[in-house]
Amino acid sequence: MAITIKDVAKLANVSPSTVSRVISKSPRISEATKQLVYAAMDELKYKPNAIARNLANASTKTLGLIIPNQDENLFKNPFFIQAMRGISIYAQKKNYKIMFNYGASPEDELNFVHEFVNSKWVDGVILLTAYENDLCIEYLNHESFPFVVVGRPYNIHDIMWVDNDNFQATYNLVNTLIQKSCQEIGFIGGPQKYIFSKDRLEGYKRALELRNLSVHPELVIEAMDFTEDEGYRAMAEICSRSIPHAVVTTDDLLGFGVLKYIKEHGIKVKVTGFNNIPLSEYQQPALTSVDIKAEDLGYNAAKLLIRALEGMENPVNHYIVGTELVERESTA
Amino acid sequence: MAITIKDVAKLANVSPSTVSRVISKSPRISEATKQLVYAAMDELKYKPNAIARNLANASTKTLGLIIPNQDENLFKNPFFIQAMRGISIYAQKKNYKIMFNYGASPEDELNFVHEFVNSKWVDGVILLTAYENDLCIEYLNHESFPFVVVGRPYNIHDIMWVDNDNFQATYNLVNTLIQKSCQEIGFIGGPQKYIFSKDRLEGYKRALELRNLSVHPELVIEAMDFTEDEGYRAMAEICSRSIPHAVVTTDDLLGFGVLKYIKEHGIKVKVTGFNNIPLSEYQQPALTSVDIKAEDLGYNAAKLLIRALEGMENPVNHYIVGTELVERESTA
DNA sequence: CTGAAAGCGCTTACAG
DNA sequence: CTGAAAGCGCTTACAG
Numbered sequence: 001m002a003i004t005i006k007d008v009a010k011l012a013n014v015s016p017s018t019v020s021r022v023i024s025k026s027p028r029i030s031e032a033t034k035q036l037v038y039a040a041m042d043e044l045k046y047k048p049n050a051i052a053r054n055l056a057n058a059s060t061k062t063l064g065l066i067i068p069n070q071d072e073n074l075f076k077n078p079f080f081i082q083a084m085r086g087i088s089i090y091a092q093k094k095n096y097k098i099m100f101n102y103g104a105s106p107e108d109e110l111n112f113v114h115e116f117v118n119s120k121w122v123d124g125v126i127l128l129t130a131y132e133n134d135l136c137i138e139y140l141n142h143e144s145f146p147f148v149v150v151g152r153p154y155n156i157h158d159i160m161w162v163d164n165d166n167f168q169a170t171y172n173l174v175n176t177l178i179q180k181s182c183q184e185i186g187f188i189g190g191p192q193k194y195i196f197s198k199d200r201l202e203g204y205k206r207a208l209e210l211r212n213l214s215v216h217p218e219l220v221i222e223a224m225d226f227t228e229d230e231g232y233r234a235m236a237e238i239c240s241r242s243i244p245h246a247v248v249t250t251d252d253l254l255g256f257g258v259l260k261y262i263k264e265h266g267i268k269v270k271v272t273g274f275n276n277i278p279l280s281e282y283q284q285p286a287l288t289s290v291d292i293k294a295e296d297l298g299y300n301a302a303k304l305l306i307r308a309l310e311g312m313e314n315p316v317n318h319y320i321v322g323t324e325l326v327e328r329e330s331t332a
Numbered sequence: 333m334a335i336t337i338k339d340v341a342k343l344a345n346v347s348p349s350t351v352s353r354v355i356s357k358s359p360r361i362s363e364a365t366k367q368l369v370y371a372a373m374d375e376l377k378y379k380p381n382a383i384a385r386n387l388a389n390a391s392t393k394t395l396g397l398i399i400p401n402q403d404e405n406l407f408k409n410p411f412f413i414q415a416m417r418g419i420s421i422y423a424q425k426k427n428y429k430i431m432f433n434y435g436a437s438p439e440d441e442l443n444f445v446h447e448f449v450n451s452k453w454v455d456g457v458i459l460l461t462a463y464e465n466d467l468c469i470e471y472l473n474h475e476s477f478p479f480v481v482v483g484r485p486y487n488i489h490d491i492m493w494v495d496n497d498n499f500q501a502t503y504n505l506v507n508t509l510i511q512k513s514c515q516e517i518g519f520i521g522g523p524q525k526y527i528f529s530k531d532r533l534e535g536y537k538r539a540l541e542l543r544n545l546s547v548h549p550e551l552v553i554e555a556m557d558f559t560e561d562e563g564y565r566a567m568a569e570i571c572s573r574s575i576p577h578a579v580v581t582t583d584d585l586l587g588f589g590v591l592k593y594i595k596e597h598g599i600k601v602k603v604t605g606f607n608n609i610p611l612s613e614y615q616q617p618a619l620t621s622v623d624i625k626a627e628d629l630g631y632n633a634a635k636l637l638i639r640a641l642e643g644m645e646n647p648v649n650h651y652i653v654g655t656e657l658v659e660r661e662s663t664a
Numbered sequence: 665c666t667g668a669a670a671g672c673g674c675t676t677a678c679a680g
Numbered sequence: 681c682t683g684a685a686a687g688c689g690c691t692t693a694c695a696g
Contacts, residue, residue, distance in 0.1 A: 055675095056676085057688085100430060100432075119382035121382050121383070349692080353665095361665070387672050388689080
């Protein structure tokens with residue numbers, strides 16, 4: 001069988017308790033016995049059984065990740081990939097492990113959260129999205145289970161979250177366009193069930209209002225989802241009414257659709273997106289995009305959660321990650 | 333405190349052993365008591381503690397994944413992302429969890445493997461790459477710890493692995509080019525420390541030989557790594573000697589570099605790559621690419637490993653995933 | 665089919 | 681600073 005604490009104890013001529021204290025770096029152990037124990041561990045090539053430690057400690061040093069996505073899209077959305085990267089970099093630095101599950105629907109996600117919590121497999125949970133009436137948030141909150149959400153939740157109780165300032169990002173973006181003498185600016189936003197959709201729309205409106213430019217409702221469209229097709233369709237709708245100088249979309253994929261439309265119809269309109277996904281760099285005409293720094297979002301989410309788990313005070317229970325406007329000009 | 337098996341036992345008026353047998357679906361339990369126990373579990377909202385079960389069972393139903401990559405590249409290489417996707421889809425179907433770690437170097441990877449094995453955290457390990465003298469493979473093999481490797485290992489002992497048939501894929505690709513009347517075909521391969529590099533080079537040579545076309549050593553280059561820059565450099569080298577009808581590269585990024593070169597120099601050469609990454613679709617001139625079906629590789633790796641863990645016989649200890657040639661023609 | 669008991673490999677309050 | 685003992689929440693061979 002595997003080497004246990006008892007074998008080490010016997011060889012080192014101490015009690016198992018003492019060996020355990022050496023493993024967990026308890027302060028009240030004499031240097032002499034510590035060396036004795038280490039020598040015995042080396043000789044036997046002893047390695048602590050993490051499962052047993054976890055049971056006794058009631059902690060796993062593991063974070064549970066819920067990826068909100070369907071089978072086919074798993075890992076294809078650069079946002080989630082980048083966020084995961086940030087999460088795992090911080091977690092690894094702090095010796096936390098990561099376990100993930102993806103759910104095809106909010107119900108599915110809830111099931112996984114239940115499992116994470118009930119099975120005691122993880123010390124904390126990271127949610128990669130926040131819905132309007134989020135069952136996972138409600139449940140985790142009700143159970144007082146440690147968690148953090150990437151994306152500002154709706155009814156902010158005492159929840160930890162990280163997000164961009166979507167209002168400000170869009171506000172600044174529209175300002176930049178106005179300074180480039182775009183007067184008529186269209187807007188293709190996402191479903192209002194996402195809080196960032198609301199925030200971005202709000203930022204757009206305020207920027208126009210502040211400059212005394214009126215918001216033309218016929219230039220503002222709510223897309224059903226974030227796809228190229230929807231972007232194309234929305235742009236067609238806008239152009240059937242009036243051709244704007246610029247169009248702000250809240251997702252690069254929507255932006256791709258808009259670009260496709262203007263290319264086909266030979267019209268010249270500045271187009272912007274959000275997320276700055278790798279493909280956006282290669283578009284022709286060019287796509288300006290707001291980089292939301294998904295990796296930073298993930299990194300700081302993990303940081304907030306792990307600090308809380310370790311009993312460290314977080315200055316605030318949320319973290320705002322700055323965005324970066326990546327401007328691109330068509331070469332034509 | 334949390335509800336345990338004892339609470340359920342008390343309420344249902346049976347022994348903890350009986351409750352345990354119900355949880356683990358032991359066959360020799362009367363239907364009556366089973367219902368009694370279920371009722372009690374419902375009433376108390378009892379959930380088994382997975383950690384405790386694992387300790388008693390000496391199994392975690394968790395797979396450990398080693399991602400061979402440096403911080404900056406984690407999750408950026410589509411190959412690994414797609415493979416992970418396949419792995420997690422199969423694992424989830426079989427109720428296995430996944431834990432991952434990434435290593436910046438082979439030594440780093442070995443450390444994580446040690447940790448996975450020693451800590452008893454995972455039941456099996458999936459390696460996402462195979463090196464020439466692979467320390468992880470050697471170690472896992474020596475410890476008789478269950479594992480599978482994505483990529484055919486060098487010294488095939490009794491190891492489980494999945495891979496494409498790289499020889500055949502390249503052979504077929506070159507044949508296709510010959511049929512399109514390319515006579516002079518250049519080859520830009522990867523470092524020979526990767527077994528797939530060797531296989532692809534071999535496939536290229538055989539296809540030429542079979543058609544009685546001689547292999548021109550001056551058209552065959554071994555790139556240092558899989559980057560656009562290397563592709564560009566290699567193509568420059570080839571063209572300084574002779575301009576071929578086509579160039580086969582063993583990675584899309586190398587292909588991008590070649591495309592860049594021919595675009596700048598206004599020459600017309602058919603270019604092919606491997607992996608068919610998303611960006612390859614958008615190249616101009618067009619890039620033909622071999623889709624290696626990374627998701628299938630991951631899926632079948634998980635399948636092979638989990639079947640072995642569950643004590644099921646695998647027909648063979650490896651699995652070959654078919655490739656698909658995605659041909660693209662320049663529109664010019 | 666069911667129970668009492670020992671065990672999985674650690675941790676930790678208690679006592680010294 | 682160190683040890684004996686009870687405990688973390690399950691499982692399972694043994695006996696009935």
